Amino acid sequence: MDLKREIDPPYDLWPGIRGRIRAKRRWRVIGPIVGLAAAAAIVLIVVYRPRSVIDVTQVAPATVRAIVDSADASNDARVERELLDELELRRGELRPETEASVRGSLRTIDSAITELRAELARRPNDPALAQLLAEAYAHKVDLMKLLANAS
Amino acid sequence: MTDLDDVALVRRVQRGDLDAFEPLYRRYAARTYALCLRLTGDRMDAAERVQDVFVRVWERIKSFRGDSAFASWLHRLTVNVVLQDMRSTRRREARVMLDDTMVAETPPVKSDERIDLDAALLRLPPGARVVFVLHDIEGYSHDEIANLLGRASGTVRSQLWKARHMLMAENVS
Numbered sequence: 161m162d163l164k165r166e167i168d169p170p171y172d173l174w175p176g177i178r179g180r181i182r183a184k185r186r187w188r189v190i191g192p193i194v195g196l197a198a199a200a201a202i203v204l205i206v207v208y209r210p211r212s213v214i215d216v217t218q219v220a221p222a223t224v225r226a227i228v229d230s231a232d233a234s235n236d237a238r239v240e241r242e243l244l245d246e247l248e249l250r251r252g253e254l255r256p257e258t259e260a261s262v263r264g265s266l267r268t269i270d271s272a273i274t275e276l277r278a279e280l281a282r283r284p285n286d287p288a289l290a291q292l293l294a295e296a297y298a299h300k301v302d303l304m305k306l307l308a309n310a311s
Numbered sequence: 312m313t314d315l316d317d318v319a320l321v322r323r324v325q326r327g328d329l330d331a332f333e334p335l336y337r338r339y340a341a342r343t344y345a346l347c348l349r350l351t352g353d354r355m356d357a358a359e360r361v362q363d364v365f366v367r368v369w370e371r372i373k374s375f376r377g378d379s380a381f382a383s384w385l386h387r388l389t390v391n392v393v394l395q396d397m398r399s400t401r402r403r404e405a406r407v408m409l410d411d412t413m414v415a416e417t418p419p420v421k422s423d424e425r426i427d428l429d430a431a432l433l434r435l436p437p438g439a440r441v442v443f444v445l446h447d448i449e450g451y452s453h454d455e456i457a458n459l460l461g462r463a464s465g466t467v468r469s470q471l472w473k474a475r476h477m478l479m480a481e482n483v484s
Contacts (some may be wrong), residue, residue: 163427163428163429163448164345164429165342165345166341166342166345167341167344167345167348167429168340168341168344168357169340169344169357169361170340170354170355170358171358173336173358173361173362173365174333174336174337174340175368176362177336177362177365177366178329178333180330180366181332181366181369182329184366184369184370220325229319235407254444
């Protein structure tokens with residue numbers, strides 16, 4: 161049989177390997193920080209629960225509604241889907257505790273969103289609540305971007 | 312001597328020394344690429360798998376205790392990475408990569424030409440190629456291959472038989 165034991169790769173693969181390893185190292189450093197930062201931010205939102213830090217009478221209900229609508233629009237189902245897909249892709253790269261941390265943050269954000277929505281149902285014209293809802297959605301997007309940019 | 316060098320390099324890599332990983336990669340890149348190429352049947356795919364393999368080596372190197380030679384451990388890891396990728400691709404694309412319904416597009420050579428085995432392997436259907444490479448080249452047993460591929464041992468034997476006959480028909484030396 162004419163069979164070579166060794167065949168040279170078509171190009172130098174080392175730079176790609178080194179780059180991926182370095183990316184993983186970076187992610188190992190920032191991964192837990194990302195999770196903790198997101199969780200901390202959301203805990204602040206949930207615990208703080210402001211009782212209208214803004215004078216409600218100065219903000220038109222239509223403006224509050226617009227903030228909520230805008231926040232809803234940013235919470236496109238794709239955001240969560242993409243985040244979960246990214247997590248799935250990186251499953252082999254992430255340490256289990258990092259993955260658990262990110263998933264935990266996601267659950268915390270979702271739970272904060274649920275609470276804020278319930279509160280908004282009681283006080284639909286509260287601009288502070290609307291703003292917090294928008295921020296909670298933004299945290300979801302940030303979490304996804306941090307995951308995506310980790311490489 | 313190589314084994315001793317491997318041991319020294321592996322120890323450094325286990326401590327997180329990326330500089331020590333490059334010579335280890337250089338030493339085994341061509342051997343790993345040859346195996347990946349025979350299993351995947353595609354040059355670019357094989358190159359990607361080599362990268363996957365060495366990234367995986369980096370991640371798992373701490374679990375290498377040195378009971379066997381590093382080369383053997385790397386070989387086993389390579390086979391696992393390539394087969395795992397084939398299974399993922401199959402799931403992703405909802406098509407059966409290891410089925411013999413997919414035949415390489417390269418036109419068959421004339422039967423009176425003596426061709427080298429590597430070229431002929433690229434023309435085998437994926438399932439038959441993987442089984443042939445693992446059994447007749449890499450020395451895995453039928454049962455081991457069946458276990459790796461999640462297939463019945465009888466299926467492995469029949470794919471091996473098919474691969475051998477196709478290669479014989481191509482007059483492989």
